[in-house]
Amino acid sequence: MGLKGRAAVTGVADYKNVRKYTGKRKFFLEQWAELTQLALADAGLSKQDVDGLCCAAIPESTMFAPATIAEYLGLQVNFAETVDLGGASPVSMIWRAAAAIEMGICEAVVCAAPGLPIPSHPNPPPKDPTRVYGSTSAKWGSPQAEYDVPYGNVAQNAGYALIAQRYAAIYGYDERALAKIAVDQRTNAQGNPNAVFYGEPITIDDVLQSKMIADPLHILEIVMPCAGGSAVVVVSERLAKKCKHRPVFVTGFGERLTTRSVTYAEDMTVSPVGPAAAGAFAMSGKKPKDVDVLEAYDCYTITVLLTIEDSGFCSKGEGTAFVNENDLTFSGSFPVNTHGGQLGAGQAAGMAGGMSQPVEGVRQIMGRADGRQIANCNAALITGTGGIMSEQSAIILEGA
Amino acid sequence: MESNRPLPIPTPNSEPFWKGLANHQVTLQQCNDCAAWVFYPRSHCNGCLSPNLTWTEVTGNGTLYSYTVARRPTAPQFADDIPQLIVVVELNEGVRLNSVMINVAPEALIIGMAVKPVFHLQNSATLLYFEPA
Ligand SMILES: [Zn+2]
Secondary structure (H helix, E strand, O other): OOOOOOOEEEEEEOOEEEEEOOOOOOOOHHHHHHHHHHHHHHHHHHHHHHHEEEEOOOOOEEOOHHHHHHHHHOOOOEEEEEEEOOOOOHHHHHHHHHHHHHHHHHHHEEEEEEEEOOOOOOOOOOOOOHHHHHHOOOOOOOOHHHHHHHHHHOOOHHHHHHHHHHHHHHOOOOOOHHHHHHHHHHHOOOOOOOOOOOOOOOOHHHHOOOEEEOEEHHHHHHHHEEEEEEEEEEHHHHOOOOOOOOOOOEEEEEEEOOOHHHHHOOOOOOHHHHHHHHHHHHOOOOOOOOEEEEEEOOHHHHHHHHHHHHOOOOOOHHHHHHHHHHOOOOOOOOOOOOOOOHHHHHHEEEOOOOHHHOOOHHHHHHOOOHHHHOOOOOOEEEEEEOOOOOOOEEEEEEEE | OOOHOOOOOOOOOOOOHHHHOOOOOOEEEEEOOOOEEEEEOOOOOOOOOOOOOEEEEEOEEEEEEEEEEEEEOOOOOHHHHOOOOEEEEEEOOOOOEEEEOOOOHHOOOOOOHHHHHHEEEEEEEEEEEEEEE
16 A cells, blocks of 8 residues: 555755845746746656646635646646645645556646745735734634634744643753754755855854743744745656656655644644654655655754654654764764755745755755765655644655 | 733633633533543534533643743733743643643743642633642
8 A cells, every 4th residue: 555656756946045035026826837847847847747736825816726826837737736734735745746646647746835925015905913823823713713822822932842841841851952953954054055044054052042932942943934935846657767867756655633733732742743754664665774864844943853753763752862972964874954954944935944855855865965965865754744743744755 | 912912702612611711610521422521612522523512610720731931922912921931731631721820930830730720811801821739
């Protein structure tokens, strides 16, 4: 059961991450067209090859996003999917694309996540005061509106801080190890000219001396929002043979959702990434020791720590020792987020942050990661995290 | 900012919970079929999907499951509360809920500490806050 590993990522495209975007503003539809054109050119394919698409919501059209995108790009597709899994959406788009291709529904699926600012409205509508709650729903009837928002548990920082604080109470908390995750990833960002923190390495003390936002999370343990965006094209084995680069096959996936608000998680210190990664490993026939790189969704340092533990790279509660014993940089013993991750490269808007991890895994396996290339990179575990550990997905990528 | 505070708007299903708080009572739903305690209020038990739920008054006592001290407001509406002591409490019945701790210094918060309910009047709503027991 599951994937046979007959669908491959053969093209990628991304915008440079920037904190203060001064370029031309573009609607998501325009970014979809541009990223698709770039990813197809990268693969060596043409628009005529595309017969599937996976997207997240687009601001221009709250419903009917796939048809709107297909129409704008002039595509006729046999497979279309709007994925609504927060930061896990991009990883989940890729396995859905691979599954649809293996089922024979389609042969080339574009998965894109734009994240550049859209043009300013000439007559801006009045601001919605609930916008400040981020992705927390303030709509009547939403459990979050009723039981999270009135108590100030809104947006992401508080939820991840609650997770980290509980982890500290149960397993102990080596704050220097948590900080080292941010530091090693920042070192990786020094090999990525598209990272927002390119040219700005940091130390563990820098992290620990940075502003406390919500105990125990310092500001340097939290992603920096930025403009960006990226896309991949997933194709059949047949089309992969025509492509320019080493095909990167999707050989396993897993997905797990439990609660929207982490308050109700069975155990707040255990991420649903565990079952997701276990499913991906089992399907691909790989074990944690078989992967050359972990590209882990990293909204916070604690997210990376839990992903390392719960994906099976070390035992539960031993994540901080594992981080201390390993060099997480691209030339190290256990490379993590070789592009800098979202902590080091920035979290592009929309769902684009979570596309950076698969794009980097593909580049590593293709051997196109320039100044941060891992020697002999053949297999990667890529994870996506949405909400407050609400949605988790994982894929195994392998070079042909 | 006080007047902008987001308040719960009860639904037909959750009204007994909020009315209970207004009367300084903590009430929870319990499943008639599998005996699970249910929070937040639902139409069906999240243990077995039975629609047979009964409202029961409980003490509201519990323990601190986790907390954070928000040094920056989580939203502008909470700017007057800095530092916000955002907590998750596990009631003695085993269900967890979001809350705020009061009458305690941030440094005195310890995960596992016993807590008891405080019925906090916020504008027109009564919220379930906690303090050390
Ligand atoms: Zn039940």
